[in-house]
Amino acid sequence: MNIGILGAGLIGRLTALQLSNDHQVTLFDADDEQATQSAAYLAAAMLAPIAESVETSHTLMQMGQRSQLLWPQLLAQLNAPVFFQQAGSLILAFEQDSGNLQDFARHLKGIEGEDFMRIDSTRLAELEPELAAQSKPFKHLLYLPHEGQLDNRQLLKALQSTLQARGVTWHAQTPAEIRDGQVWANGQLHAFDRIIDCRGLGGKTQIPSPSRLRGVRGEVLRLYAPEVILNRPVRLMHPRYPIYIAPKENHHFVVGATQIESEDSREPTVRSALELLSACFSVHKGFAEAEILQIASGLRPALGDNEPKIWVNNKVIQINGLFRHGYLLAPVMVEQCVALVNGKTDDLPQYPNLIETL
Ligand SMILES: Cc1cc2nc3c(=O)[nH]c(=O)nc-3n(C[C@H](O)[C@H](O)[C@H](O)COP(=O)(O)OP(=O)(O)OC[C@H]3O[C@@H](n4cnc5c(N)ncnc54)[C@H](O)[C@@H]3O)c2cc1C
Structure with a gap:
């Protein structure tokens, strides 16, 4: 499939990594390749499902625990080392x-x-x-x-070089939006088989109502x-x-x-x-x-409950609301998104209220 991804922050890059194994991927990002304006660049990148559980649902804690197991598999695909530890x-x-x-x-x-x-x-x-x-x-x-952490800036850089080495097309400094089921960028429409919207706060105006992103x-x-x-x-x-x-x-x-x-x-x-x-x-x-x-x-x-969401609307998938848990949850969010694209969700853990089909 030919897949367009809006936003090359944390979720966009990791989704591109997993989808570029089997598909042709194009990334659009408003920022440059370092993504210095993104939440992903600023974060501490702690992987703390238990500490965060004080203010999250039990489901979110379980998603964080599963993500801890998935991180090493994601990092193993990168062409540069990324500091990652699970020393509590x-x-x-x-x-x-x-x-x-x-x-x-x-x-x-x-x-x-x-x-x-x-x-x-x-x-x-x-x-x-x-x-x-x-x-x-x-x-x-x-x-x-069991808590962990990683170096987010090393990760973003390693993802950039791995994706570029794999031949992913990267439109940097290119703001994009979704119009009529296509990507509007550089003054024209781009057609894809699937579109994944990972623009974080930049996707605010296109969040399906009644949800509200802040x-x-x-x-x-x-x-x-x-x-x-x-x-x-x-x-x-x-x-x-x-x-x-x-x-x-x-x-x-x-x-x-x-x-x-x-x-x-x-x-x-x-x-x-x-x-x-x-x-x-x-x-x-x-x-x-x-x-x-x-x-x-x-x-x-x-989002309102500070928990993330995946919306599926025909060929458009939107992932947002990662709040202070982007690194904690990214592997599970990406796993679910890739399964939706490939039509293979049956074998995966199901999380209540995570996916909404419009
Ligand atoms: C201070 C701070 C500390 C944090 N600490 C942690 C932590 O310890 N652990 C943890 O798990 N999480 C932490 N987080 C949260 C984590 O950083 C976010 O949840 C995560 O980055 C969200 O990922 P995202 O890909 O949805 O958005 P982002 O990482 O913000 O990426 C969005 C991307 O979309 C691009 N974009 C925006 N608008 C457009 C447009 N119109 N067209 C094209 N591209 C566009 C942006 O340039 C950006 O690159 C922290 C966040 C902050 C701010």
């Missing part, structure tokens, strides 16, 4: 926020003892020796042993901290929202993220920067000398 994550609270941690633990949907466990300072010293050695040691701790603002920091060693992502309970510190390779850290119900696309505010930076410094004093490589803001594409 830690949730920490200072004494004054210990109530928030208890509350968080009560709302986790996984199985206690298997998906999450309360740990003491001796176990912390084994997992994260530098955190255990801080002057203000943590007494309130949860360990989620942007949820997030601010995030990238730091280089040679004096800090963390082996896994750490979330710190905070009165307004949990703040995470996700260690990438070579002492690089992504720290985020605020979650603000607004489509305000201004640069990050002083208040948010202060909150994120003070959280880092309170967790590990080695962040005092860290270099601030980037401080940026972006919008997460979200």
Whole structure:
């Protein structure tokens, strides 16, 4: 089949990867090939089905758990290595926020003892020796042993080079929309056997009603901290929202993220920067000398219930509403989309309310 994909962010690139195994694929993206304006580029790319289950449905947690299994198969197809780990994550609270941690633990949907466990300072010293050695040691701790993360910018780059090596046609800096079952771009209509719309917030005006897509603002920091060693992502309970510190390779850290119900696309505010930076410094004093490589803001594409959706309308498939779970859920979303294109959905897990046929 001849397939047109609108949006070469996270979902568009991964869908192109899977479909280009058997089909001819053309990508249209409003941005350049690096997709620096996309949510995908900004994200921390934590794969945290259990931690996120505090605010998600049981179904979404199961989709995240399945995605964890599928990620290695996707990464194995790429022509460049991408940092990916499943070393778990830690949730920490200072004494004054210990109530928030208890509350968080009560709302986790996984199985206690298997998906999450309360740990003491001796176990912390084994997992994260530098955190255990801080002057203000943590007494309130949860360990989620199966959580993962990857390097999103390495992933986007590796996907670009793999897709181009496979001969996928890539129209960069080419805004596109769907008109009469065809793709409208560069001032003309392009006909395809199937069209997949993965434009994130850029697809807002073409979301089937009554659904409504909105942007949820997030601010995030990238730091280089040679004096800090963390082996896994750490979330710190905070009165307004949990703040995470996700260690990438070579002492690089992504720290985020605020979650603000607004489509305000201004640069990050002083208040948010202060909150994120003070959280880092309170967790590990080695962040005092860290270099601030980037401080940026972006919008997460979200539907009313903050859960994603796939709409099927004849030959057009729309995938959107990945909110703060794009990396967590991408492999399952792409698996479902590819099965719809190939007409082979019978063998796949079914998720209530995920797919809507119009
Ligand atoms: C601060 C922050 C932190 C995050 N952290 C995490 C995390 O730790 N874990 C996690 O799982 N998720 C996280 N996310 C969420 C994740 O980034 C998103 O859910 C995911 O990127 C959504 O993927 P998408 O492909 O739908 O949209 P995007 O990645 O935004 O891609 C959309 C693409 O469509 C293109 N486009 C837009 N309009 C048009 C048009 N008219 N024509 C052609 N192309 C167009 C854009 O240029 C872009 O390349 C985070 C998001 C933010 C903002």
